[in-house]
Amino acid sequence: MLLRIDHVGIACHSLEEKIEFYESVFGLTVVSREVNEEQGVREAMLHVADGAQGGSYVQLLEPLHPDTAVGRFLAKRGEGVHHVGYGVTDVTKALEEIGAKGVRLIDERPRHGSMGASIAFLHPKDVGGVLTELVETPRR
Template sequence: MSAPEQTDDRLSEVRHLFTAIDHVGIAVPDLDEAVAFYRDAYGMQVLHEETNEEQGVREAMVGVGDRATNPAGSCIQLLAPLSPDSTIAKFLDRNGPGLQQLAFRVEDVEHVAGVLRERGLRLLYDAPKRGTSDSRVNFIHPKDAGGVLVELVEPAQNQH
């Protein structure tokens, strides 16, 4: 038998900070080539594509699983640099193509950022920025998250 679960208000609050894994970001040098690979090799479908000048990327959200039975399912976000000085271009120069971030869906990005700051974590932005499909995003500094760049995503009201 296992010990009874202890109640801890802080632990209870953590359980409600993140509502789902929203997506996994993958840095790629060529978006069209990556989209073709995910489509042809894995049978995945592009759900959304856009250019985000502020973030310096051209991106595509590729659906994982059956959207008919799981419309709010997780995605793979393919990120290609718009310029050699963008964050994604620097990531590619340092690491090559591959996993760049893990994104958690949240209901209120400002609230979650505040709770995380109270817990001593650094966020990259003082205020949320515009993300994919008009979502609001912020990032936990990788040095405070076990070496992983963690994105917080509050979907736009018409999403998920």
């Protein structure tokens, strides 16, 4: 069901500082920047690699306000890995299958994600403490 790791989401206080870090230390390149009001984030995707099933990225996340998912995470835990995003063929179908196995769905239906993707989150308490995102990339 999972095709690949699409991205690792990393929470940070300053997007600009962390972009500069990932560019200078790892030589990564920013391929997309977006403000996602619904998710409460300003985010950047840095390209890591391309595989047969699609690309993989580091997603840097800065909260738009303290009272957001990433804002609360930073206040509680500080900067670090926030979620793992897995590529799937069909996010609606994947939600149905995973929900039927008793895993709590944060999103019952897909939301708008980075670079035109359809995304949905699974509750970290039902995935061994890992906030898990399903990502269906648009057909090009």
